Amino acid sequence: MVLGVVAPAIVMILAVLLIVLALVYFLVSTILQLRTITAELDDVIDGVSEIVTKSAPVNGVVTTINSQLDAGVDLLEGLLVKKAGLTDAMGLIDGMYPGAAANGLRNFPQSTRVRPPRIGEVYTRGTLNLARLGREAPIAAASHEGPVLRNVAGGSSAARGLYPGGRPVGPRNLPRSPAIGSGAPVQYEEREDIGAPRKQLPPRGD
Amino acid sequence: MTLWWIGDIVLLFVIFPVVVILLRNVLDATKSIVPEVQSISRVAAAGSRDLDAAALLLTTQQQVQQTVAGLANYGGSLDVILDDAERE
Numbered sequence: 273m274v275l276g277v278v279a280p281a282i283v284m285i286l287a288v289l290l291i292v293l294a295l296v297y298f299l300v301s302t303i304l305q306l307r308t309i310t311a312e313l314d315d316v317i318d319g320v321s322e323i324v325t326k327s328a329p330v331n332g333v334v335t336t337i338n339s340q341l342d343a344g345v346d347l348l349e350g351l352l353v354k355k356a357g358l359t360d361a362m363g364l365i366d367g368m369y370p371g372a373a374a375n376g377l378r379n380f381p382q383s384t385r386v387r388p389p390r391i392g393e394v395y396t397r398g399t400l401n402l403a404r405l406g407r408e409a410p411i412a413a414a415s416h417e418g419p420v421l422r423n424v425a426g427g428s429s430a431a432r433g434l435y436p437g438g439r440p441v442g443p444r445n446l447p448r449s450p451a452i453g454s455g456a457p458v459q460y461e462e463r464e465d466i467g468a469p470r471k472q473l474p475p476r477g478d
Numbered sequence: 479m480t481l482w483w484i485g486d487i488v489l490l491f492v493i494f495p496v497v498v499i500l501l502r503n504v505l506d507a508t509k510s511i512v513p514e515v516q517s518i519s520r521v522a523a524a525g526s527r528d529l530d531a532a533a534l535l536l537t538t539q540q541q542v543q544q545t546v547a548g549l550a551n552y553g554g555s556l557d558v559i560l561d562d563a564e565r566e
Contacts, residue, residue: 280482287489291497298501305508312515319522326529333535337542344546351553357563 349377362388 352361358380366373366388376384451457 276479280479280486283486284482284489287486287494291489291494294494294498294501298498298505301505302501302508305505305512308512309508309515312512312519315519316515316522319519319526322526323522323529326526326532330532330535333539337535337539340539340542340546344549347546347550347553351556354562355556355560360563 346379349379353377353380353383358383359386359389362386363390 352364356364361377362373362383365377367390373386373388374384376386
């Protein structure tokens with residue numbers, strides 16, 4: 273009788289014990305994982321804090337750079353239009369950057385309505401080459417992808433390439449210039465026909 | 479007595495599995511967070527390293543300022559040298 277009463281109690285105690293053990297195992301494992309997550313999140317916070325610190329002045333600096341570049345663009349556009357006129361300016365821009373004239377000038381909204389002239393009809397080839405030298409644009413090149421005329425990086429080395437064996441010096445013994453005049457070692461006879469008017473040839477007979 | 483046994487059975491075959499399943503799901507979800515947080519940490523560190531060059535923007539700003547100043551001088555000289563275009 274006692275065993276019959278005790279048996280379900282023991283089973284219940286074992287069941288509760290099992291549940292408690294399961295709770296302990298899983299909760300401890302979860303706690304360990306959460307501690308790992310906390311440590312990783314600390315690293316994340318450090319990294320994000322560095323990002324925030326490093327990127328804090330970027331906005332102001334970029335805004336300043338943009339304003340300065342805007343001033344430069346305004347200056348260049350104004351100068352170009354003032355000196356070349358709006359139509360030729362658009363032609364020059366379209367010659368340097370094909371298709372760029374369609375976008376127009378920022379400070380000249382009417383520039384989008386200008387039909388840019390072909391640059392070769394407005395400026396000479398020398399002017400185009402000067403423009404290429406200045407802007408390194410593919411204008412007047414064989415193709416738009418062609419190299420620029422100015423070799424900024426290797427300009428001096430390109431000149432040296434003309435003399436692979438070193439720059440030549442003049443020959444040591446040049447032939448002397450001939451001595452002329454009354455004291456010359458070689459005297460030529462004087463001819464009266466030299467310097468005289470050339471004889472008229474008779475007209476060609478029919 | 480019978481109710482006690484029924485309670486034991488419910489405890490062993492219903493409550494215990496439910497508790498285990500719930501806790502296991504919580505543990506699995508927690509374990510899945512760890513690699514994600516680690517990857518976020520790596521990305522944040524890489525992003526921070528990428529911003530090391532942001533200090534060079536100050537140099538860029540100075541150079542842009544000098545360039546625009548030189549451009550203004552150059553433009554001013556050109557404005558004096560070249561004639562204006564005729565009015566269209």
